[in-house]
Structure formats: C-alpha cells, structure tokens
Amino acid sequence: MKSYRKELLFEVPARRAFINITGEVEAAVSESGVSEGLVLVNAMHITASVFINDDEPGLHQDYDDWLERLAPHEPVDQYRHNLNAAREDNGDAHLKRQIMGRESVVAITGGRLDLGTWEQVFYGEFDGRRPKRVLIKVIGD
Secondary structure, three states, X not given: OEXXXXXXXXXXXXXXXXXXXXXXXXHHHHHHOOOOEEEEEEEOOOOEEEEEEOOOHHHHHHHHHHHHHHOOOOOHHHOHHHHOOOOOOOHHHHHHHHHHOOEEEEEEEOOEEOOOOOOEEEEXXXXXXXXXXXXXXXXXX
16 A cells, blocks of 8 residues: 655635645645545644535635634634633634534545545635645555
C-alpha cells in the first residue's frame, strides 16, 4: 500500500471565505500514484473546515449567512472563549467549524477522485488573516 502526504498553505485576507481546493486535491492524488484508495483532506486549524458541496456562489452566501445567524461574530463578549487571558475574538469561528466539519474523505477510483455530480472539495475559513494549513493524505494501491 502507498501513502502520500501533502500540505496546502493559505492566508485568507478576510475573516471568512470558502475556497475550492478540488484541483489541489486532484493534483495530490495524481502525484501519489495511488489508483485505488482514499484521500483524507483535513483542515489543520480549529477555526477552519473542509467540506464537499456544490461550487455555486449563492450557496456559499447562504452558508455564510446561515453560519452567521447560528454563531454571530459580534458581540464578541458573548463567547466565554473570547474572555480568556489572550482576549481572542474567534469564539464564533470555533462553532462554525464544528458545524461545517473538520475533514472530508473521498474515494479514489482509477487514479481519480470519485466525486458525485457537482461535488467539489472546499476549504472553509472562519478566522482568517493569518497562515493556515490543510493536510492531504492519500492511501491505497
């Protein structure tokens, strides 16, 4: 069995963003030489997410609006996390990540991502403005 590891690096200038990383994941699968197996795509920060859905701007705005209603950024003092000694302001981002998920796993068939119609892989950022990482781990034969 083969194993391949790659990291993607991001620095999103905004607090929140959804970035299509399907091409980067496909490239990692190709680089791995794995024909049949699985790829794990994992946000390596507790205020970011990896998820699979449609690449449609209206849907992305719906996600952003929905998440902001569920866990609004302000007022920042509504979150106990923000009241710690570091006086952070990202309590909402931790909750948004929990809702959207930490990682996605995709089957690899014939050396390609086995995604459904319209499915794309996304990195969701909920507390940007600093460097972040995404792990891609490919395993298989």
